[in-house]
Amino acid sequence: MIKTFDVVIVGAGGAGLRAAVEIPKEYSCAVISKVYPPRSHTGTAQGGVCAALGNMEDDSWENHAFDTVKGSDYLGDQDSIEVMCRDAIRAIIELEHMGMPFSRNEKGQIAQRKFGGHTKPADPNDPYSNRLPVMRSCYSADRTGHVMLHTLFENSIKNQVTFFSEYFATDLLIENGVCKGVVAMDIATSELTVFQAKSVLFATGGNGRIFRITSNAHVGTGDGMALVYRAGLPLEDMEFYQFHxxxxxxxxxxxxxxxxxxxxxxxxxxxxxxxxxxxxxxxxxxxxxxxxxxxxxxxxxxxxxxxxxxxxxxxxxxxxxxxxxxxxxxxxxxxxxxxxxxxxxxxxxxxxxxxxxYAMGGIPTNADCEVLMNEMGETVKGLYAAGECACVSVHGANRLGTNSLLDLVVFGRRGGKAIAEFLKHADFQPVDESAADNSRRIIDAVMNSTGGEKIAALRTELQNSMMELCGVFRNEEGLKKMIEILGGLRERSRSVSIQDKGKVFNTELLGALELQNMLDNAEATVFGAYARNESRGAHTREDHPKRDDVNWMKHTFAFRKNSSYPELKYKPVVVTRYQPMERKY
Amino acid sequence: MDVQLKILRYNPEKDTEPYFQDFTVRGVSDDWRLLDVLQEIKWKMDGTLTYRFSCAHGICGSDGMKINGRNRLACSLLLKDLNTNKPITVEPLPSLPIIKDLVVDMSSFYDKYEVVKPYLINNTPPPPNGERLQSNEDAEKLFESAKCILCACCTTSCPSTWTNENYLGPAAMLKAYRFIYDTRDEAGNERMDILDTPDGIWRCHTIFNCIEACPKEINITWHLSQLKKKISSREI
Structure with missing residues (x-):
């Protein structure tokens, strides 16, 4: 089956829904999601979303930008960070206008509170004076993500967005650097649909499920990142994974x-x-x-x-x-x-x-959410990404709390705007039913396999070893071991077989496809971590405990190769106004 | 310890009728969530067992099901809070069509949610450079209703839903409350017209099942009673 839309958004969390709301009514827009939109993981965010509103005390977007750069351990691209922190104030006010319920201060304004790494100089006239915690996080009790997700879902209904809920994306269609659409499986029937589209935005969230102990929902299997990686496009900075x-x-x-x-x-x-x-x-x-x-x-x-x-x-x-x-x-x-x-x-x-x-890394994009095809910054025509699955990079080596919800609404909107602009002179690329063949082959292989390997056993081994060898602390020996384990898991994953042979709501099949995605995510993460001989932000190498600004002020771009080793290339960090300094708090 | 379950199974590709299947799961402990037990079955014993799940801590609302006769989230219920001396009965949420095992068709639930216009309606332009003001007291009046995670535990627990498929149900009407009582909203009357019908608020017979079912401990009946008072006292 082929369905045709001007825009297809994959993922119905904060970024996907914010993008959907931004698409002008004259364009047809479909949102594909593997769960119903209000089940998305955005809903579990709790503490707040930052913007220098100054409702409780003096603050400025520059303070916010400085904190974000320093928090990123100087790996964040400063031009994009400026875009985000400047736009934060408008973005939060906009959410309020959309109906998001906030806790309030005595004046009836949005209430704000302190959060980790958010500071301002003790002496307002000296930006380099001691920095003290500032009340910058806008919140709704400790359900900020939940009410944000629901507000955006409500606004999507108001805008009559077309949802394909419980559809699982299985392939990304790209030819000669132009995106043609995606293939997705209706979970209720296992039928494949080719979604032909002039533009596709990935807002598929994170991959925390590759670790044993995680705050991530079970949906967090890095599906969008894996599809992009398998399509021959790079993943950026995957070694930077945040442990809360x-x-x-x-x-x-x-x-x-x-x-x-x-x-x-x-x-x-x-x-x-x-x-x-x-x-x-x-x-x-x-x-x-x-x-x-x-x-x-x-x-x-x-x-x-x-x-x-x-x-x-x-x-x-x-x-x-x-x-x-x-x-x-x-x-x-x-x-x-x-x-x-x-x-x-x-x-x-x-x-x-x-x-x-939280994955600081992901699908590389520029500040307009256009997906990069290489470290030179060339873009894939018609392909966009926003939210946790993307890497702009505004979080660098370590994301500050509350900047994730902000990222969703700022870049979700920017992605929607960029797509609206692109659609003014974009055409459909030809696709036919055969576009689903690759997905069908993969699904049939799982359905017909008699290999005897179990999904849960492989997944548990991946999660346990990633936690132990590629967690908060890492070293060369452990990462080497992890690379070997990963190779073994990859091999064994080809022999996974399942008991459920039916077509209706086959969640075991879904588990098998997610396992492949998790292995791809882990691969880019581990190899990036192995190569990076320094400690920066969330990537801590016990054998290289210092940050190395001479050699490593650069983003990792991992390309999947047919061999078991990805190819790693690098792109310099964009530094504008903040030179790297020692990071003390 | 071991735990026994009776789980309602139904595979439309094979079965003509739903039936109960018994499972014994060994080596569990009383701090396991019921969801953990289901996962143990699915991933180690019977891969065909089908249910929805995602966040596993009572926020996403995926795993609403009927557990020992009561609608609950499988991820918010620990074994120690169940009587494990006898089999735990697990069934899909009642009154919605079963797709497979514990997975029900949610489309009618979402259709009713959309009926109440579940979004802020305010045609007065907001302040150009700031938020609409609201007192914290007024904001907090919405918080309990805004906690709703759309799990459908309440609506499918309601006898009025079982006997009348057109009844809007508590979840949709709670959403209406969330906007009618929002000082920023201007479409209260429009929404009250939608509720002021035989299949709307007046089909709530104050049975209190919804409160017992709500995993977020929202006092739904109280909210619906407020709506009844407001609707019956408004000037027409």
């Missing part, structure tokens, strides 16, 4: 930084507020990469608490904040602690551990 410091112990469920923004503190086994040693000025509100390293270091040096299953954790204590504040501002996350760990946060500290959270 405070995941619920064992489960990895996110406990928002808002808990620390509101005054929560981290404690080790002796009750010491250990962040004072690692970040004397901002303490518990240091950026995520630093706090995650601090927690693992505390645990390694024997100051963690040993849990019933033999794994270790530290404490996040909010009990001193009082029940009233907790119930008003942190209801959801304290509910998780009660439900899943049986802990009462108003009385006792919450056991937490770092959890795989």
């Amino acid at each position: 410091p405070t995941g619920l112990w064992k489960l990895g469920i996110l406990v928002s930084e808002a808990a620390r923004g509101e005054g929560g503190i981290l404690k080790n086994s002796s009750g010491e507020r250990f962040m004072e040693r690692y970040a004397p000025t901002v303490k518990d509100l240091a950026p995520r990469d630093m706090v995650s390293r601090a927690i693992i270091t505390e645990i390694r040096e024997g100051r963690g608490i040993r849990g019933s299953d033999g794994t270790d954790y530290v404490y996040l204590d909010v009990s001193h904040l009082g029940k009233e504040l907790i119930d008003e501002k942190l209801p959801e996350i304290t509910g998780f602690a009660r439900t899943y760990l049986g802990v009462e946060p108003t009385k006792e500290p919450i056991p937490i551990q770092p959890t795989a959270h």
Whole structure:
């Protein structure tokens, strides 16, 4: 079956829906999503979305941009960061006008609170004076992502967007550097549809499921990144993967930084507020990469608490904040602690551990969301990407909290605008039914396989080894081992067989296809990490503990090759107004 | 410990009728989510078992199902909160057509959601450089209704839904509340007209099943009662 649309958006989280809302009515627009839009992972974001509104205290977009550059450990492209932080103020006001419910300050404006790595100079006349935490995160209790996702879904309904919910994208159609559409499988029937389109935007989210402990939903299998990678296009900076410091112990469920923004503190086994040693000025509100390293270091040096299953954790204590504040501002996350760990946060500290959270890397784009086909910056005509699956790069080596929701709405809109402009003089490229052949071959191979390898066994081995060998701390030996493991898993994945031979809602088939995507994501991540002989942001090499600005102020571009090794190329970082400095907090 | 389940199975490609299948899952512990138990079955015992799931912590609303007779999210329910001395019964959400096993067809649920115009309507231009102002008190009046994750646990738990397929149901009407009570919205009357019908708010018979079913602990019946009061007291 062939369906034809001017625009096809793959993914119905914040970025995809924001882009869809931006497409003018005269163009036909379809949104394909492997889950119903309100199930998208954007909904789990909690603590807020940053913009220098200055509703609580003086602030400026320049402060926000400086923090984002420094937070990125100077790997973020400063031109794109400027675009995002300048536009943030308009973007948040726009969300409010769209109907997003926000918590409010005394004047009835959008309320803001502190968040990790967001600061302003103590002396407003001296940008290089000591920087102190600033209230910049706009929030709706601790359900900011949920209400943002719902607001954007509501506005898509208002704009009469056509949804193909529970459709799984299986192929990206590109010929001679021009995008022709995508192929997707209707999960309810296993039928393949060729979506012919003048333009395609990927907003497929992250890949946290390649790690054992993750805050990511089960949908986070890096599908869009894998499709792009398999189409011969590069993935950028995949080695930079953020571990959020405070995941619920064992489960990895996110406990928002808002808990620390509101005054929560981290404690080790002796009750010491250990962040004072690692970040004397901002303490518990240091950026995520630093706090995650601090927690693992505390645990390694024997100051963690040993849990019933033999794994270790530290404490996040909010009990001193009082029940009233907790119930008003942190209801959801304290509910998780009660439900899943049986802990009462108003009385006792919450056991937490770092959890795989966010891919800074992804599909390389420019600031108009056009996908790059190489490190020279040439673009693929008609192909766009936005949100976590994309790498603009505004997050560099480490994303600041709240900048992900901001990224979705700023670049989702920019992608939509760029597409609207492109459509003024774009044509359909010819496609026929045979465009689905490649997908059909892959699906048939899984359906007919008698190989005996099990999806869950391979997936668990991938997740365990990635966590151990390519997690918060990495070294050459471990990464070498991970490369070998990955090669073995890749080989065995060809013999995966499934029990469900039906066509109706075959989620086992879906699991097999997602496993392939996860392996592709892991490959680009591990090889990028192996090659990068330095420590920067979330990529920490124990054997190369220093940042190396002479050799590594550059983005990794990983191209999939038919051999088991991707080809790595590099693109220089864009530096405008902020020269790299030592990163202290 | 071991746990026993009775799961309703239905594969339209093979079965003429749904039937219960028994499973015994070994080596579980009481801090497992029911979703973890289903995953254990799917990935180690029977790959054909079919259900929806995603975030696994009660935010995305995918895994609503009927567990021991009550609509719940499988990811928000731990074994220790269930009686594991006897088999746990797991069925799809009632009153919606079954696609396969625990997966139901949600289209009528979303169609009803769209009926109440689930988006802010305000034709007065907003301030050029700032947000529309709203007191925190007014904002917080919306928060409970805005917590809804559209899991359909409430609507499919309601006897009025079972007996009348045209009934809008609690989830759609809760969404209407979220906008009618938003000080920024100007289409309250339009929405109240939609609710003020025999298949709208008046088919809510205050049975309270929706409250018991809601995994986000929203007092849905209270919200619908407020709507009833507001609608019956408005000037026509």
